[in-house]
Amino acid sequence: MKKALVFGSTGNFGSSTVKALLESGWRVSVFKRTQSKLNVNDSRIEVIEGDINHTKDISVACEGVDLIVYGINPPYTQWRSNAYQLLDRIVSVVEQKKLHILFPGNVYCLPTSNVAIDEATPLSSQTEKGDIRLAMEQRLKKAATKGARVTIIRAGDFIGGQDQWFNMTFKPTKRGWKMASPHDPQHQHFWSYLPDLCANAISAAEQQHTSFEVFHDVGVVATIDDWKKAFKANDIELTAGRFPWWAITCTSLVVPLFKEVLEMRYLWRSTLVLDGTKLKTTLAHNYLSTSLHKIVGDTLSHQQKPVNSLNVINH
Incomplete structure (x- = not known):
């Protein structure tokens, strides 16, 4: 072995x-x-x-x-x-x-x-x-x-790991879940499960x-609408609001970590997606790829309490 x-x-x-x-x-x-x-x-x-x-x-x-x-x-x-x-x-x-x-x-x-x-x-x-x-x-x-x-x-940015600050992206509400989106509706962001x-x-x-x-x-490339559809496939309503970049910007003057985070904000504004053809071809039938709606469902099902945050974390 x-x-x-x-x-x-x-x-x-x-x-x-x-x-x-x-x-x-x-x-x-x-x-x-x-x-x-x-x-x-x-x-x-x-x-x-x-x-x-x-x-x-x-x-x-x-x-x-x-x-x-x-x-x-x-x-x-x-x-x-x-x-x-x-x-x-x-x-x-x-x-x-x-x-x-x-x-x-x-x-x-x-x-x-x-x-x-x-x-x-x-x-x-x-x-x-x-x-x-x-x-x-x-x-x-x-x-x-x-x-x-x-x-x-x-x-890309990790989905399905441990708690980090980026868990603030998704929060439960009385009627479903809310997404504090770090990017605009048109942006396609790259995630890795x-x-x-x-x-x-x-x-x-x-x-x-x-x-x-x-x-x-290959990862998962998702817009805000893609997240909404993934939650809807699990019979959950997802609403979208804005991530408080303004607060990160203001507090970056006194919080060193936030200053470092702001340096990487360009990844939420510009497209950067990877072509995973080589990996898929190499692994053939052994290649694993989970759909976004199943990622959402599996992640929520593993939460001990329904009010816990969806495990989405920054790489």
């Missing part, structure tokens, strides 16, 4: 990938800080304690591993100081041990476009965070020339024999 080691197992991509690995029959280890509050109730998961800042701890954890899953994503306010550095430390070990690493890419290092973007599109950053993500992808590509095997799967994304990512990594591959998630 193949073994995977997951860094960032409590995050959105990491935790969903742990589930996908277990469902695919993998042995799974998760790396955690000593004295951390990570609670693992599944006997199939091995917990390895260590310090992510110590290369020796990382190296020991990687012994006997077939796949490294990189699920680490520091808060926006820590990207300048930590994002690239954390990746570089782990990738250095991956190079040395000639391991396979799975990395969740995003759209920050891609140009906006009125047509779907495929994997051959040249990278193009529009923000400082885009510069960081571009550098991270370049580091991974370099690793592939030094003995590592690299799988990058680029995705975590259960599908992570299962497809594992399948792609399992089939890969080359040293470096990039895949784009």
